[in-house]
Amino acid sequence: MSEKCPNCLSVRISKNNYGKKTAGVVGASAGTYGGFAAATAGAKAGAALGIVGGPIGATVGGIGGAVIGALLGGATGASAGVILGDVLDERVLDNYRCLDCGYSFSVDPDSPDDIR
Numbered sequence: 001m002s003e004k005c006p007n008c009l010s011v012r013i014s015k016n017n018y019g020k021k022t023a024g025v026v027g028a029s030a031g032t033y034g035g036f037a038a039a040t041a042g043a044k045a046g047a048a049l050g051i052v053g054g055p056i057g058a059t060v061g062g063i064g065g066a067v068i069g070a071l072l073g074g075a076t077g078a079s080a081g082v083i084l085g086d087v088l089d090e091r092v093l094d095n096y097r098c099l100d101c102g103y104s105f106s107v108d109p110d111s112p113d114d115i116r
Contacts, residue, residue, distance in 0.1 A: 003107055005098035012099040019088030019095070027081020028074045035073015039066040 004011055042065060089095040094104040 003096070005101060005103055006105055007103035008098060008101040010098050010100040014097050014099055015089070016093070016095050016097055016104070017085075017089055019093050020082055020085035023081040023085030023088065024078050025081070027084070028078035031077015031080070032070045032074035034077070036066055036070035038073070039069025042069075 003013055005013060094106045096107055097104045
């Protein structure tokens, strides 16, 4: 790490990543809900049409579809949230913290000698 704390000039620096963590959780929650809702709607439509397998097959397929939809939606939402959070950390928030004095600061992401 070549970056120094602008307050005490220490080289002991850490990343907070608050934006990445928060946006990842929010994205996962929203994606899980959206995936579950879409899969549930599809399962209801399939059950209403009485597709092959009768009532037991429609129930099992509907539950399985809702669970898979929720998992896929959660993973997709978490990925999108982490990407957005990373941008927030690097462009908006004071993402770096000095381990010696506790000072929080940001680094210009376009600078060639920033922390990566």
